[in-house]
Amino acid sequence: MVDLSTSLSGVTLKNPVIPASGTFGYGYEFAELYDINILGSLSFKGTTLEPRYGNPLPRIAETPAGMLNAVGLQNPGLHKVISEELPRLRQVFSGPIVANVSGFSIEEYVRCCASLDKEEQVALLEVNISCPNVHGGGMSFGTDPACAAEVTAAVKAVTSKPVYIKLTPNVTDIVAVARACEDAGADGLALINTLLGMRIDLRTRRPVLQNVTGGLSGPAVFPVALRMVWQVYEAVKIPIIGMGGVSSARDVIEMMLAGASAVEVGAYNLVNPYGCRDIVASLPGELEKMGVGDIKALIGGAHG
Amino acid sequence: MLDKTLTILSNTELAPDTFELVLGGENGVERPGQFLNIAVSGFFLRRPLSVCDWTADAATVIYKIVGQGTAALAGFKKGERLSVLSPLGNGYDLQKCTGLTAVVGGGTGVPPMYGLAKALIAAGKDVCAVLGWNTASEVFYVDKFRALGIPVTVCTADGSLGVRGFVTDGLPEKLDYLCACGPEPMLRALCKAVTAPGQLSFEARMGCGFGACMGCSCETLTGPKRICKDGPVMDKEEILW
Numbered sequence: 001m002v003d004l005s006t007s008l009s010g011v012t013l014k015n016p017v018i019p020a021s022g023t024f025g026y027g028y029e030f031a032e033l034y035d036i037n038i039l040g041s042l043s044f045k046g047t048t049l050e051p052r053y054g055n056p057l058p059r060i061a062e063t064p065a066g067m068l069n070a071v072g073l074q075n076p077g078l079h080k081v082i083s084e085e086l087p088r089l090r091q092v093f094s095g096p097i098v099a100n101v102s103g104f105s106i107e108e109y110v111r112c113c114a115s116l117d118k119e120e121q122v123a124l125l126e127v128n129i130s131c132p133n134v135h136g137g138g139m140s141f142g143t144d145p146a147c148a149a150e151v152t153a154a155v156k157a158v159t160s161k162p163v164y165i166k167l168t169p170n171v172t173d174i175v176a177v178a179r180a181c182e183d184a185g186a187d188g189l190a191l192i193n194t195l196l197g198m199r200i201d202l203r204t205r206r207p208v209l210q211n212v213t214g215g216l217s218g219p220a221v222f223p224v225a226l227r228m229v230w231q232v233y234e235a236v237k238i239p240i241i242g243m244g245g246v247s248s249a250r251d252v253i254e255m256m257l258a259g260a261s262a263v264e265v266g267a268y269n270l271v272n273p274y275g276c277r278d279i280v281a282s283l284p285g286e287l288e289k290m291g292v293g294d295i296k297a298l299i300g301g302a303h304g
Numbered sequence: 305m306l307d308k309t310l311t312i313l314s315n316t317e318l319a320p321d322t323f324e325l326v327l328g329g330e331n332g333v334e335r336p337g338q339f340l341n342i343a344v345s346g347f348f349l350r351r352p353l354s355v356c357d358w359t360a361d362a363a364t365v366i367y368k369i370v371g372q373g374t375a376a377l378a379g380f381k382k383g384e385r386l387s388v389l390s391p392l393g394n395g396y397d398l399q400k401c402t403g404l405t406a407v408v409g410g411g412t413g414v415p416p417m418y419g420l421a422k423a424l425i426a427a428g429k430d431v432c433a434v435l436g437w438n439t440a441s442e443v444f445y446v447d448k449f450r451a452l453g454i455p456v457t458v459c460t461a462d463g464s465l466g467v468r469g470f471v472t473d474g475l476p477e478k479l480d481y482l483c484a485c486g487p488e489p490m491l492r493a494l495c496k497a498v499t500a501p502g503q504l505s506f507e508a509r510m511g512c513g514f515g516a517c518m519g520c521s522c523e524t525l526t527g528p529k530r531i532c533k534d535g536p537v538m539d540k541e542e543i544l545w
Contacts, residue, residue: 022518023512024516029514032305033307053521054528057520057521057522059519060349060510060520062347063348069517071521074518218348267348269516270516270519271348271350271512273305273389273512274307
């Protein structure tokens with residue numbers, strides 16, 4: 001029997017597979033397809049203080065081996081997430097939940113995290129300072145180490161649960177931001193968010209996305225994500241949730257060898273709604289082939 | 305939602321760049337206006353295509369080559385297999401259709417109107433069809449609509465076949481209910497021209513097609529709706545133009 005369990009700052013996950021925020025809603029679309037309790041955790045749709053309608057359509061564009069999205073943090077807002085979405089999610093998922101939080105000001109991050117900290121099933125907070133699709137918030141906090149540290153410290157002051165800061169790859173030096181978050185008290189890091197990109201429609205000669213730019217995800221970004229997880233693992237001591245283009249059990253294993261303690265699966269859920277289930281099912285076989293009895297032994301294993 | 309590998313029974317060009325694809329195997333389609341999301345190898349996202357006609361073990365979709373993915377789809381041959389998520393979307397609510405129902409389709413919006421017309425006839429409803437294209441060479445399925453035994457009006461923008469003009473120029477003098485699918489400017493013009501209630505189906509660039517990613521959400525009078533999951537069919541009265 002292969003031991004798939006892993007741990008994030010004292011939170012035990014039965015396996016490292018976590019659907020990434022924004023690709024799994026609040027779980028129930030997928031719970032109609034399979035028992036999502038097989039998942040290690042799930043990171044719910046990015047939540048802001050106020051309801052957000054998001055960006056105008058089109059919000060989606062295809063790319064080679066991936067996609068761009070410019071959804072713009074559409075969500076029903078903190079109050080409804082706590083009063084309606086979380087109770088519904090509880091009916092279909094009893095495991096630990098990653099609460100993904102976004103904001104446009106430090107105060108907003110603080111208020112969202114303080115409220116979600118009180119929710120029993122929320123096991124850890126994933127603070128998204130890296131959304132590329134909103135203006136005046138999101139990623140602007142994640143591109144500057146000092147701002148990232150400020151958000152981290154402010155959120156840590158109002159929460160008792162582990163705080164993981166979700167980092168953007170759209171920076172010159174992700175290690176500097178990672179270190180700043182660690183120094184400010186982050187319990188862990190989640191990386192990467194999407195890479196900023198765009199497409200142009202040859203018929204209209206205009207950008208495909210109404211927002212002009214969007215976030216690139218899917219297999220195309222996997223090597224970039226892997227490289228960043230590797231670099232951050234070398235620089236910090238806190239655990240890492242690795243993500244970016246993960247689409248197979250083998251990708252999960254690579255991410256863990258690079259330094260991830262758990263792995264989020266994003267865009268793959270959209271093209272294969274059974275993707276996470278398939279990955280969980282094929283992990284034991286892949287590990288057995290490698291002669292690995294405990295998946296935790298992989299974490300950072302590629303570093304000399 | 306089923307995740308099936310369906311076998312291509314035929315993939316035939318009906319008009320320049322317009323193909324009819326028949327997929328054999330269980331499809332689960334329950335209502336007209338639902339769609340399939342078809343994976344095309346080499347392309348990351350699936351192609352959402354509305355169901356034109358269906359039986360329990362065969363579904364027909366009609367698509368136009370508009371990009372590289374649909375061009376690749378046109379290259380698939382009988383006997384090849386495709387990964388398909390089905391059925392997706394809500395489809396038309398036939399119970400709301402009362403009196404004379406006009407099914408109005410424009411271009412690639414015509415196909416779902418065929419399955420809808422068949423279903424309405426089977427439900428004993430009074431149906432007429434108004435179908436629009438830019439020009440005569442684009443026209444397809446008119447004989448199949450006529451074979452249903454309903455009044456069919458064809459409109460072409462350049463007047464090369466049927467009524468010269470848009471579908472709004474081919475509407476019956478009096479209609480009690482409107483069901484339509486087509487480009488957004490056409491749907492907008494129809495809503496202006498028709499006071500009767502109705503249902504419209506929308507298309508969008510989609511991420512997942514099953515309600516997870518919020519990639520195709522639009523605002524309506526009844527709140528934000530996902531075109532893929534809460535639609536693609538929406539009540540005419542709830543649309544915010």
